[in-house]
Amino acid sequence: MITREKAIEVLDKYITTPWLKMHMRESEAIMRELAKHFGEDEELWGLSGLLHDLDFDYVNKDPKRHVVEFDTLLEKENLKVGEDIPEEMYHAIKAHYEEHPDITQERESKLDIALAAAETISGFLVACSLVQPDKKIASVNVESVMKKFKKKDFAKAVRREVIYEIEEIGLPVEEFIKISLKSLCDISDEIGL
Numbered sequence: 001m002i003t004r005e006k007a008i009e010v011l012d013k014y015i016t017t018p019w020l021k022m023h024m025r026e027s028e029a030i031m032r033e034l035a036k037h038f039g040e041d042e043e044l045w046g047l048s049g050l051l052h053d054l055d056f057d058y059v060n061k062d063p064k065r066h067v068v069e070f071d072t073l074l075e076k077e078n079l080k081v082g083e084d085i086p087e088e089m090y091h092a093i094k095a096h097y098e099e100h101p102d103i104t105q106e107r108e109s110k111l112d113i114a115l116a117a118a119e120t121i122s123g124f125l126v127a128c129s130l131v132q133p134d135k136k137i138a139s140v141n142v143e144s145v146m147k148k149f150k151k152k153d154f155a156k157a158v159r160r161e162v163i164y165e166i167e168e169i170g171l172p173v174e175e176f177i178k179i180s181l182k183s184l185c186d187i188s189d190e191i192g193l
């Protein structure tokens with residue numbers, strides 16, 4: 001499997017948008033904490049989070065090409081699926097955008113579901129922290145996040161149903177928020193929240 005060092009090198013090469021790089025780190029942090037919770041492979045889950053949107057700047061954030069072009073970048077970097085990128089990681093990265101008509105992978109495994117839920121909640125929690133008076137992630141609590149889920153106008157683009165998919169793998173959404181908040185608090189200096 002690709003090392004974290006190499007993953008960061010590739011990330012630095014292809015991700016130029018600062019918020020996107022933060023989003024990848026946030027997704028990694030949440031995935032590592034989730035792996036601990038489920039007793040799964042922390043490195044596999046963490047690196048899936050870190051690399052999941054690798055092609056997003058490369059495709060100029062075009063939703064029609066997003067995730068599809070992930071393969072192009074793997075080829076350019078000579079990263080092999082089944083070796084550098086384990087099959088489970090590849091499947092989860094593809095399936096995190098199963099809504100795309102050309103993506104054939106569907107969210108099935110724990111890793112697939114966790115990745116889509118984690119990367120989705122990361123954006124939501126960042127939005128929650130930015131409306132706090134001090135803009136700190138430490139000021140966000142589970143109850144306020146649950147309330148904001150119900151407010152359709154708040155962080156409109158965030159698909160709540162993808163966050164709730166986490167319950168399909170046995171994690172109540174409140175607990176998921178708690179784990180995710182802790183993960184982001186642990187890297188708050190790095191993500192500037």
Ligand SMILES: [Fe+2]
Nearest residue numbers: 023052053119
């Ligand atoms: Fe993402």
